[in-house]
Amino acid sequence: xxxxRQYLQHGLGLGAVACLGLAQPAMAQSFPSxxxxxxxxxxxxxxxxxxxxxxxxxxxxKYGQPxxxxxxxxxxxxxxxxxxxxxxxxxxxMLVTNQLxxxxxxxxxxxxxxxxxxxAAVTDLGGAPLILAVNASKTAARTLPELVAEVxxxxxxxxxxxxxxxxxxxxxxxxxxxxxxxDLMHVPYNGSARVVTAxxxxxxxxxxxxxxxxxxxxxxxxxxxxxxxxxxxxxPHLPTFAALGYPGLESYxxxxxxxxxxxxxxxxxxxxxxxxxxxxxxxxxxxLNDLGLESGGMPPEQFATMVQADFLRxxxxxxxxxxxxx
Numbered sequence: 001x002x003x004x005r006q007y008l009q010h011g012l013g014l015g016a017v018a019c020l021g022l023a024q025p026a027m028a029q030s031f032p033s034x035x036x037x038x039x040x041x042x043x044x045x046x047x048x049x050x051x052x053x054x055x056x057x058x059x060x061x062k063y064g065q066p067x068x069x070x071x072x073x074x075x076x077x078x079x080x081x082x083x084x085x086x087x088x089x090x091x092x093x094m095l096v097t098n099q100l101x102x103x104x105x106x107x108x109x110x111x112x113x114x115x116x117x118x119x120a121a122v123t124d125l126g127g128a129p130l131i132l133a134v135n136a137s138k139t140a141a142r143t144l145p146e147l148v149a150e151v152x153x154x155x156x157x158x159x160x161x162x163x164x165x166x167x168x169x170x171x172x173x174x175x176x177x178x179x180x181x182x183d184l185m186h187v188p189y190n191g192s193a194r195v196v197t198a199x200x201x202x203x204x205x206x207x208x209x210x211x212x213x214x215x216x217x218x219x220x221x222x223x224x225x226x227x228x229x230x231x232x233x234x235x236p237h238l239p240t241f242a243a244l245g246y247p248g249l250e251s252y253x254x255x256x257x258x259x260x261x262x263x264x265x266x267x268x269x270x271x272x273x274x275x276x277x278x279x280x281x282x283x284x285x286x287x288l289n290d291l292g293l294e295s296g297g298m299p300p301e302q303f304a305t306m307v308q309a310d311f312l313r314x315x316x317x318x319x320x321x322x323x324x325x326x
Contacts, residue, residue, distance in 0.1 A: 031091055031267050035066040038257075041080030041097040043073040047291060048255045051125040052096045054287065058278045076100050076107055076166075085113035089260040091267035094122065098255045099168070102311035106318040107166060109325040116311060119258040121304035123272040124296030125279065126288050127254030129229040130168055130208045131238070132176075136224045138205040144226045144244050147206070151182045159185040161195040161207040166323050169195070169208035171314070172229075172249055174321035179246050199223065210253065211235065212292030234292065248317065251310050256296070256303060272300050 038056060042048035052069050060067040072080035077100040087093035095101075101115045113119075134141060139158075141147035151158045162169030165188055173184050187204050189195045192213045199207040200217050211234050217223040228238045229252050241249040257275065259268060276297030278284060288295050298306070 031270060032063050032065045034092055035068055036063065036091075037087075037093045038067065038069045039080045039084050039093065039095050040069060040071045041073060041077035041095065041100070042071065044071050047126075047293070048096055048098060050287075050291070051255055054284055055125070055275055055278050058281075059274065062274060076104055078104050078108065078111065081115070081119075082112050084258065084260060085118045087260050089120075089262040089264075091259055091263050091271060093260065094271070095119070095258040096125070096255065097258065098253060099251065099310055099314065101258070102307060103166070103314045103318065105325070106315055106323055107325055116308060118261045120261055120263045120268050120300070121307050122257040122259055122268055122300055123275050123303050124254050124256040124298050124306075125275070126291075126293040126296050127252050128210050128212070128293050129232050129252040130172055130249075131211055131214070131225055131229075131232075131235070132172075132206060132208055132227045132241075133199065133214055133218070133223045133225050134206045135199055135202055135204075136222055138202055141226065142224065144239075144241070144246065147226060148180045148182055151184060155183055156185070158183075158206065159187050159204045161187050161189055161198050161204040161209075163190070163192055163195055164188045166318065168251070168253055171317050171321055171323075172208045173206075175248050175317050176241075176246060178320050179248060196223075210292060212290075215292070233294065248313070251313055254296070254306075256307070268300050272298075272303075 036059065038052045040049050040052045049071060056067045056069050072083055077097050080095055080097060081101055084093055084095035105111060105115060132144065134147060139147060139150060141150050160173045162173065164170065170186055170188065173186055176182065177184055184206065189198055192209055195207050195209055196213050196217065198204050200222050214223055218225060225235060225238055227241045227244055228235055229249050230240060232238065279295045279297045285295060
């Protein structure tokens with residue numbers, strides 16, 4: 001037998017669950033209720049800024065609310081991340097950043113946020129793999145195993161370029177050294193264009209860089225591509241590091257959208273779906289192709305899984321490379 005009190009309590013409990021179920025869709029339907037901020041952790045003019053402004057106008061047209069791009073560069077992306085981590089978790093303030101969000105804990109001893117706990121991964125906007133290229137006149141190697149053999153045969157003579165200490169290119173070289181037992185020497189430069197100039201000019205024999213920056217020199221034959229971090233449409237026949245027996249270099253350079261933790265799931269799902277539709281527009285696809293970027297638009301769950309995997313991968317690589325937080 002069920003008492004009247006138990007019946008009422010049970011009924012009230014079911015009512016609360018029903019109300020919660022109704023509140024979730026309603027919450028998404030009422031979003032956005034005010035201007036939306038896209039906090040970009042890069043300076044104006046870069047790829048991250050371009051992607052933010054690409055979705056800005058189209059989101060504004062859809063939502064009927066102002067969408068404001070706010071550049072907040074500095075401290076390896078942590079300034080923008082700190083701002084968004086402290087924002088109200090309602091979807092009206094979001095972060096546009098790259099894989100630095102999961103590398104930062106290994107660069108700084110004191111962070112006011114946790115890259116996994118304090119953010120909700122929404123979706124990726126675009127990305128591109130890193131490619132290992134060599135100066136065709138500085139090495140006879142046509143495959144990665146051949147390069148490894150040549151480097152081992154000539155100790156302390158081969159160097160590789162990157163855009164700076166703790167950058168993806170630097171860490172990939174350190175990882176390759178660790179896996180292959182090579183002694184490639186790291187030479188940092190300021191910016192990807194400078195890296196490619198140094199490689200083409202013979203200041204270094206190798207470099208990890210993006211396809212779009214290297215493309216003219218690949219076509220001219222001055223640069224030769226040996227391996228790529230993940231399968232990539234512009235280089236369909238180029239093997240991945242993993243396929244060649246050098247695992248641990250599967251990450252790629254991505255730019256993604258994050259909301260503060262505890263942002264309602266329906267809002268996160270709505271944002272991801274709306275942005276995926278924008279990214280897949282033909283005119284947006286054409287712009288991404290021009291930049292050598294593959295389009296994003298992952299569902300939140302898939303993007304969150306990738307971010308978590310990158311966090312673990314980069315933590316391991318950075319520790320092996322001797323990168324110590326400052």
